[in-house]
Amino acid sequence: MGGDAAPDAVVGGAAIARERHPGLRFLLVGDQQAITPILSRHAELKDAVELRHTEVAVKSTDRPSQALRQGRQSSMRLAIDAVARGEANGIVSAGNTGALMAMSRFVLKAMPGIDRPAICSFLPTQRGESAMLDLGANVACDKDNLIQFAIMGAAFVRTVLGLPRPSVGLLNVGEEEMKGNEAVQAAAALLKDTDLPLRFHGFIEGDDIAKGTTDVVVTDGFSGNVALKAMEGTSKLYSQFLRTAFSQSMLSKLGYLLAKPAMNALRQRVDPRHHNGGVFLGLNGISVKSHGGTDAVGYATAIGLAVDMAADNLISRISADMDHFVGHDQQQDQAAAN
Amino acid sequence: MGGDAAPDAVVGGAAIARERHPGLRFLLVGDQQAITPILSRHAELKDAVELRHTEVAVKSTDRPSQALRQGRQSSMRLAIDAVARGEANGIVSAGNTGALMAMSRFVLKAMPGIDRPAICSFLPTQRGESAMLDLGANVACDKDNLIQFAIMGAAFVRTVLGLPRPSVGLLNVGEEEMKGNEAVQAAAALLKDTDLPLRFHGFIEGDDIAKGTTDVVVTDGFSGNVALKAMEGTSKLYSQFLRTAFSQSMLSKLGYLLAKPAMNALRQRVDPRHHNGGVFLGLNGISVKSHGGTDAVGYATAIGLAVDMAADNLISRISADMDHFVGHDQQQDQAAAN
Numbered sequence: 108m109g110g111d112a113a114p115d116a117v118v119g120g121a122a123i124a125r126e127r128h129p130g131l132r133f134l135l136v137g138d139q140q141a142i143t144p145i146l147s148r149h150a151e152l153k154d155a156v157e158l159r160h161t162e163v164a165v166k167s168t169d170r171p172s173q174a175l176r177q178g179r180q181s182s183m184r185l186a187i188d189a190v191a192r193g194e195a196n197g198i199v200s201a202g203n204t205g206a207l208m209a210m211s212r213f214v215l216k217a218m219p220g221i222d223r224p225a226i227c228s229f230l231p232t233q234r235g236e237s238a239m240l241d242l243g244a245n246v247a248c249d250k251d252n253l254i255q256f257a258i259m260g261a262a263f264v265r266t267v268l269g270l271p272r273p274s275v276g277l278l279n280v281g282e283e284e285m286k287g288n289e290a291v292q293a294a295a296a297l298l299k300d301t302d303l304p305l306r307f308h309g310f311i312e313g314d315d316i317a318k319g320t321t322d323v324v325v326t327d328g329f330s331g332n333v334a335l336k337a338m339e340g341t342s343k344l345y346s347q348f349l350r351t352a353f354s355q356s357m358l359s360k361l362g363y364l365l366a367k368p369a370m371n372a373l374r375q376r377v378d379p380r381h382h383n384g385g386v387f388l389g390l391n392g393i394s395v396k397s398h399g400g401t402d403a404v405g406y407a408t409a410i411g412l413a414v415d416m417a418a419d420n421l422i423s424r425i426s427a428d429m430d431h432f433v434g435h436d437q438q439q440d441q442a443a444a445n
Numbered sequence: 446m447g448g449d450a451a452p453d454a455v456v457g458g459a460a461i462a463r464e465r466h467p468g469l470r471f472l473l474v475g476d477q478q479a480i481t482p483i484l485s486r487h488a489e490l491k492d493a494v495e496l497r498h499t500e501v502a503v504k505s506t507d508r509p510s511q512a513l514r515q516g517r518q519s520s521m522r523l524a525i526d527a528v529a530r531g532e533a534n535g536i537v538s539a540g541n542t543g544a545l546m547a548m549s550r551f552v553l554k555a556m557p558g559i560d561r562p563a564i565c566s567f568l569p570t571q572r573g574e575s576a577m578l579d580l581g582a583n584v585a586c587d588k589d590n591l592i593q594f595a596i597m598g599a600a601f602v603r604t605v606l607g608l609p610r611p612s613v614g615l616l617n618v619g620e621e622e623m624k625g626n627e628a629v630q631a632a633a634a635l636l637k638d639t640d641l642p643l644r645f646h647g648f649i650e651g652d653d654i655a656k657g658t659t660d661v662v663v664t665d666g667f668s669g670n671v672a673l674k675a676m677e678g679t680s681k682l683y684s685q686f687l688r689t690a691f692s693q694s695m696l697s698k699l700g701y702l703l704a705k706p707a708m709n710a711l712r713q714r715v716d717p718r719h720h721n722g723g724v725f726l727g728l729n730g731i732s733v734k735s736h737g738g739t740d741a742v743g744y745a746t747a748i749g750l751a752v753d754m755a756a757d758n759l760i761s762r763i764s765a766d767m768d769h770f771v772g773h774d775q776q777q778d779q780a781a782a783n
Contacts, residue, residue, distance in 0.1 A: 231682070232682065233681075233682055233685055243618050243619075246618060246625055246626045247626055278671055280581050280584060280666065280667055280670040280671065281581075287584055287667070288584045288585055288667065312670075312671075312674050313670065313671040313672065313673065313674025313675035313676075313677070313678060314674040314675065314677050314678030314681070315678065316675050316678055317675070317678030317679045317681065317682040318678055318681075318682075326671070328618065329618055329625070329626065329668060330667060330668045330671045330672075332618040332650075332651065333616055333618065333650075333651040333664070333668045333671065333672050334651065334668075334671050334672055334675040335651065336650050336651025336652040337651035337652065337654050337655070337672040337675050337676050337679075338651075338675050338676065338678070338679040339651070339652050340651060340652030340653065340654055340655030340656055340676070341655045341675075341676045341679040341680060341683075342679060342683065343571075343652070343655065343656075344569070344570065344571055344655040344656075345679075345680065345683045345715075347571055348711045348714055348715065349687075349711065351711070352704065352707040352708055352710060352711040353704060353707060355706075355707040355710065356706070356707060358703045358704070358706070358707075359703065359704040359706070359707035359708075361700075361703050362699075362700040362701065362702070362703030362704030362705075362707075363700065363704060364700070365696045365697065365699050365700030365703065366690065366691060366696070366697040366700030366701060366704065367700075368693075368694070368696070368697070369690040369691060369693040369694060369696075369697035369700070370690055370697075372690060372693065373686045373687065373689070373690040376686055377683075377686065
């Protein structure tokens with residue numbers, strides 16, 4: 108029931124996702140009266156959907172704490188409960204981000220060894236796409252948080268993009284070793300010596316995000332959120348400038364018409380619907396946040412992320428990497444003590 | 446002698462700046478042998494230039510500490526010394542940023558009441574341009590630093606853009622009061638109640654930078670640097686996508702030709718040369734960093750900033766605002782104590 112276009116976009120997204128993953132089944136949680144008429148227009152979903160009725164829905168203006176206390180019968184909470192009980196392999200929601208994060212964390216709990224779950228998402232780059240985390244779950248992070256983000260982000264990219272050994276960069280204000288704050292310096296020192304299934308690239312700078320210098324970009328939730336939104340703002344600025352430029356004269360309007368197929372291809376590459384889905388990493392269950400303003404196409408992208416994560420068993424991958432890193436770390440401590 | 450195109454770009458920039466500010470005079474510090482032949486091609490600068498010879502130049506690879514110790518006869522240091530002695534109203538350099546910052550701070554010293562000088566620059570926005578600081582001088586900032594940045598940024602915008610009461614936003618991960626870390630929350634609480642010549646807008650998010658929601662964007666040097674470079678990276682990504690789109694087919698190439706004048710106007714608006722110049726605010730003297738890769742046009746923009754700051758006496762404006770804020774703050778403490 109969350110997002111600007113629910114439940115239409117949700118049902119439409121499910122239909123698109125099922126074309127891509129024919130075995131896929133859905134547990135739709137929400138207001139039966141609102142959902143049934145939409146479902147009746149999607150005959151192809153008939154055997155793939157179970158509907159669980161509730162009239163309660165978390166509002167976009169609810170505070171996370173409020174949603175936690177008062178939202179026990181909300182569609183969001185019932186869907187997360189279904190994941191916790193193993194009735195569903197993951198939840199996808201376009202609703203209130205803070206509430207989804209708080210409820211997911213409360214119900215699914217952080218994985219052993221993960222101090223702070225993080226929000227991770229794909230961004231378009233010159234090379235294709237890169238995953239960035241944390242995008243806003245944790246405003247202050249220490250070295251351990253950053254290392255855990257690196258491990259989770261790399262496992263996510265291995266799972267979803269199928270890269271066997273993704274490169275990981277740590278966002279900083281310069282590439283030199285002495286740059287930045289204590290947390291990034293300590294995290295870099297520890298990540299340099301791991302034998303995890305990732306290549307630690309070292310420090311990267313803000314412009315490396317869009318360059319695609321590394322497959323994974325690790326940063327604290329404050330800088331990550333600011334950077335993500337700053338980049339979105341610049342994209343919009345450019346789009347506005349382009350619109351203005353093309354509508355300036357008859358000639359430029361004609362030029363636009365001729366270049367339109369190419370411009371559409373451009374639009375396709377930066378279309379946020381194809382990068383939709385913020386994933387909460389570090390929980391004992393799959394929870395994906397879709398953008399609230401997206402449509403069925405965008406919702407299908409978010410569902411696709413959940414499917415990939417479930418199919419490739421992302422959570423046990425992260426768990427194995429964490430065990431490996433902790434074991435390796437302890438061996439080093441042991442060696443240093445001897 | 447700093448930057449990729451010195452001393453040509455420097456002398457060329459001086460010539461352009463002098464067309465705009467006919468009374469302007471220059472003290473050029475650097476290698477006479479390299480500068481004289483270029484000067485001889487600029488007859489219009491003949492009476493406006495004094496040349497101070499030195500063969501030493503800070504290298505782009507020098508560490509700031511190294512430049513401080515070994516660069517006492519460098520062109521950069523001699524130029525800053527000239528500002529300290531009142532022989533020049535300000536220094537503009539396209540050289541090593543860290544060295545320029547360290548030397549400027551060492552020689553010119555921080556203003557009374559300013560704990561940490563900051564780097565400030567204009568960015569293009571949907572509304573025109575906004576000033577953002579800190580862009581990387583201080584990786585960790587407390588509430589006092591952020592308040593000082595707000596005061597300095599507002600004074601800078603009043604001076605250079607002539608806005609009597611600029612709006613100031615504090616960069617955060619959300620607009621709600623409870624969002625963010627302690628520093629931004631405490632700074633916001635204090636800025637809300639000032640009667641300084643600025644309008645405190647409250648928290649803004651990353652996308653508000655390019656929107657131009659406020660005239661001044663205040664943040665710590667870590668997030669500021671990351672956001673600035675993330676935005677630069679996105680601009681480049683867009684330019685690359687556009688080039689690809691326009692060269693895709695004969696039709697799109699023809700479309701480009703027709704739209705070219707409009708595209709040039711677009712390029713003009715986002716041309717980094719028209720926003721060139723990082724200003725070190727909070728020192729007892731004017732110090733401007735030009736981008737190392739810029740040309741004469743960009744260098745002239747950076748010189749223009751220094752001219753505006755000197756002509757409108759920015760430093761005493763900041764000083765007066767700081768006194769006013771501190772006085773006001775003490776009155777409040779006094780009132781609270783009574």
